[in-house]
Amino acid sequence: MLSLDEINAKDSGFLVNGELKIVVEIELLEIICKVEVNGFHLLSSQVESVSRMFEKHPETASEVHLKNPNLRTGYMSLLLSLIDTLCQSPHKLPKDDLDEAHYALESLTDAGFKLDWLEKKISQVSEMKEKEKDGESRRQDIEKELKDLKQKCSDVEAQLEKEKSEALAAKAPFSFDDIIQ
Numbered sequence: 001m002l003s004l005d006e007i008n009a010k011d012s013g014f015l016v017n018g019e020l021k022i023v024v025e026i027e028l029l030e031i032i033c034k035v036e037v038n039g040f041h042l043l044s045s046q047v048e049s050v051s052r053m054f055e056k057h058p059e060t061a062s063e064v065h066l067k068n069p070n071l072r073t074g075y076m077s078l079l080l081s082l083i084d085t086l087c088q089s090p091h092k093l094p095k096d097d098l099d100e101a102h103y104a105l106e107s108l109t110d111a112g113f114k115l116d117w118l119e120k121k122i123s124q125v126s127e128m129k130e131k132e133k134d135g136e137s138r139r140q141d142i143e144k145e146l147k148d149l150k151q152k153c154s155d156v157e158a159q160l161e162k163e164k165s166e167a168l169a170a171k172a173p174f175s176f177d178d179i180i181q
Contacts, residue, residue, distance in 0.1 A: 040076045041069055049080060057117050064112040075111050078104055079118075086121055090128040098126055 034041045037050050038061055054060060066072045082104045085097055101122050109115055 039064075039072065041073045042076065046076075046080060049083075050076065053079075053083075057114075059114045061113060063114060066111055075108060075113070079108055079113065079115075082108070082118070086118075086125055090125055090132055093125065093129065095129070098122070098129065101125075 035044055035047050036042070037047055038054055040050065040061070042050055061076075064072065064075070066075065082101055085093070085101055088097075105115060105119060105122060
């Protein structure tokens with residue numbers, strides 16, 4: 001941050017004829033172009049994914065009743081985001097994200113998208129998440145049971161050693177000194 005004195009200084013280069021001069025340099029990182037696929041205006045980075053989706057599921061947008069191209073594009077972006085969400089490992093996917101996925105799917109189907117195939121995947125991911133949760137709970141129970149069994153085994157081994165020691169002591173003959181005491 002520059003102080004007012006630094007800006008007003010004669011040699012600072014900021015003031016030209018009493019006016020503040022600001023030079024900004026902008027580098028263009030990427031030219032964003034849109035491509036139309038099945039009536040949806042998409043970013044070039046989305047074209048391959050959407051094309052593959054329509055190839056596998058051509059009925060997906062056959063009944064979409066949205067006429068506004070911006071809304072159509074927005075819904076398609078929502079669909080792609082939903083698919084990206086489901087591509088995460090079920091372990092890393094929070095339950096809230098799955099709940100939101102159901103709401104997004106409902107919104108998309110209300111707009112006319114035919115997404116039976118995606119609904120099945122969401123259910124599949126939900127089942128996997130539930131199985132993971134159940135499996136984790138069972139694993140923890142088994143680990144606790146194993147720990148308890150190991151402790152019991154250790155206790156029994158200690159008791160066995162004590163019994164062996166006492167039995168060995170009982171077998172030992174008395175010495176002369178033991179008897180005359």
